[in-house]
Amino acid sequence: MTQKPNRTLPAQPALCRILDANLDRAREGLRIIEEWCRFGLNSADLAGECKQLRQELAFWHTAELRSARDTPADPGTELTHPQEEQRSGLQQLLEANFCRVEEALRVLEEYGKVYDPNMGKAFKQMRYRVYTLESDLLAYGRYQQLLRSQLYLVTSGRDNLLGVVEAALQGGLTLVQYRDKTSDDAVKLDNVRKLCELCHRYDALLIVNDRVDLAIAADADGVHLGQQDLPVAEARKLLGPGRTIGRSTTNAQEMQRAIEEGADYIGVGPVYSTPTKPDKQAAGLDYVRYAAAKSPIPWFAIGGIDINNLDEVLNAGASRVAVVRSIMEAEQPTLVTQFFISQLIRMQKFKTHKLITNRS
Numbered sequence: 001m002t003q004k005p006n007r008t009l010p011a012q013p014a015l016c017r018i019l020d021a022n023l024d025r026a027r028e029g030l031r032i033i034e035e036w037c038r039f040g041l042n043s044a045d046l047a048g049e050c051k052q053l054r055q056e057l058a059f060w061h062t063a064e065l066r067s068a069r070d071t072p073a074d075p076g077t078e079l080t081h082p083q084e085e086q087r088s089g090l091q092q093l094l095e096a097n098f099c100r101v102e103e104a105l106r107v108l109e110e111y112g113k114v115y116d117p118n119m120g121k122a123f124k125q126m127r128y129r130v131y132t133l134e135s136d137l138l139a140y141g142r143y144q145q146l147l148r149s150q151l152y153l154v155t156s157g158r159d160n161l162l163g164v165v166e167a168a169l170q171g172g173l174t175l176v177q178y179r180d181k182t183s184d185d186a187v188k189l190d191n192v193r194k195l196c197e198l199c200h201r202y203d204a205l206l207i208v209n210d211r212v213d214l215a216i217a218a219d220a221d222g223v224h225l226g227q228q229d230l231p232v233a234e235a236r237k238l239l240g241p242g243r244t245i246g247r248s249t250t251n252a253q254e255m256q257r258a259i260e261e262g263a264d265y266i267g268v269g270p271v272y273s274t275p276t277k278p279d280k281q282a283a284g285l286d287y288v289r290y291a292a293a294k295s296p297i298p299w300f301a302i303g304g305i306d307i308n309n310l311d312e313v314l315n316a317g318a319s320r321v322a323v324v325r326s327i328m329e330a331e332q333p334t335l336v337t338q339f340f341i342s343q344l345i346r347m348q349k350f351k352t353h354k355l356i357t358n359r360s
């Protein structure tokens with residue numbers, strides 16, 4: 001808890017108005033963030049931290065500061081920025097409100113020093129707690145999104161990349177991997193940035209294949225690493241704890257290692273041989289069954305999966321699949337995406353029902 005207010009003399013009205021306005025601003029921003037933690041993420045811990053911060057702000061919002069308020073004379077109430085009127089997605093809404101809270105806390109810290117010696121210190125501490133809350137919330141949100149995602153689109157180098165990905169997002173896709181083995185780095189970086197913006201607009205995650213540097217440069221949600229790519233632990237050092245790291249696996253040993261190394265999810269495949277990765281021998285449905293029985297972390301069956309063999313893969317125990325051609329080469333990517341998702345949900349419901357009836 002913060003130190004007690006330590007004031008003796010009355011403060012200048014302008015100073016009180018600044019503190020009053022910024023205490024309100026910080027509390028409002030926190031309330032908006034708290035609603036997402038509570039109803040969007042179902043996180044009692046994160047919502048609790050927001051509430052605690054709001055209560056500490058309330059503690060400093062004394063009668064002296066409140067009584068200085070003069071809303072009709074405040075020229076700032078009419079000032080809005082066009083960006084305040086537009087929110088392209090939940091992520092942007094949260095970012096904007098974190099920014100608002102952090103700015104308000106900075107103002108409270110600076111002006112607070114003049115008002116009360118304890119105030120500056122208290123708000124400095126609070127500002128650091130808000131930075132921590134922001135990175136925890138981002139990491140938690142990413143992980144929840146990963147858990148929710150049952151279909152994973154891995155892109156190919158076809159024309160109209162953004163158009164196809166957007167069509168799939170419109171069909172309900174929530175997880176995309178940018179995979180491009182041929183373009184120059186400048187083109188790749190441009191594509192990652194554009195895909196990132198697009199995916200975030202649809203509240204989907206964007207993972208970059210192979211390249212940790214591009215993921216960091218474009219502020220993407222994570223990377224997918226194969227057995228020949230950077231070790232997970234090295235990538236984690238570069239990416240930090242909040243970003244998602246996936247690892248390809250083809251057998252039990254690779255799965256075990258990926259889990260020990262701290263991968264957030266694994267690819268399980270190739271289930272069938274595929275022209276998208278012609279040199280990799282199929283691991284087959286047996287490995288899918290093995291993953292279903294043994295993997296404690298989310299896993300995506302991948303390789304040669306299409307709408308005709310999807311049932312077979314689901315019956316072998318998969319509840320998440322990753323595809324390239326089935327969507328990237330589809331005439332109607334939105335419809336194909338919707339079909340995949342509907343089948344994945346149907347199977348999930350069936351499994352849950354079986355679990356409940358077997359228990360009773």
Ligand SMILES: Cc1ncc(COP(=O)(O)OP(=O)(O)O)c(N)n1
Pocket residue numbers: 152154177179209210224225226227228229246247248249266267268277300302322
């Ligand atoms: C979800 C998913 N699983 C496996 C892979 C294959 O990754 P990798 O072995 O590194 O091969 P390339 O994709 O780099 O050719 C993947 N990309 N995604």
Ligand SMILES: Cc1nc(C(=O)O)sc1CCOP(=O)(O)O
Pocket residue numbers: 154248249267268269270271274275276277280302303304305322323324325326
């Ligand atoms: C990129 C990739 N990785 C695989 C693995 O098993 O590691 S299979 C694969 C290609 C999947 O493409 P499609 O859906 O077109 O068959």
Ligand SMILES: [Mg+2]
Pocket residue numbers: 209210224225226229
């Ligand atoms: Mg790779």
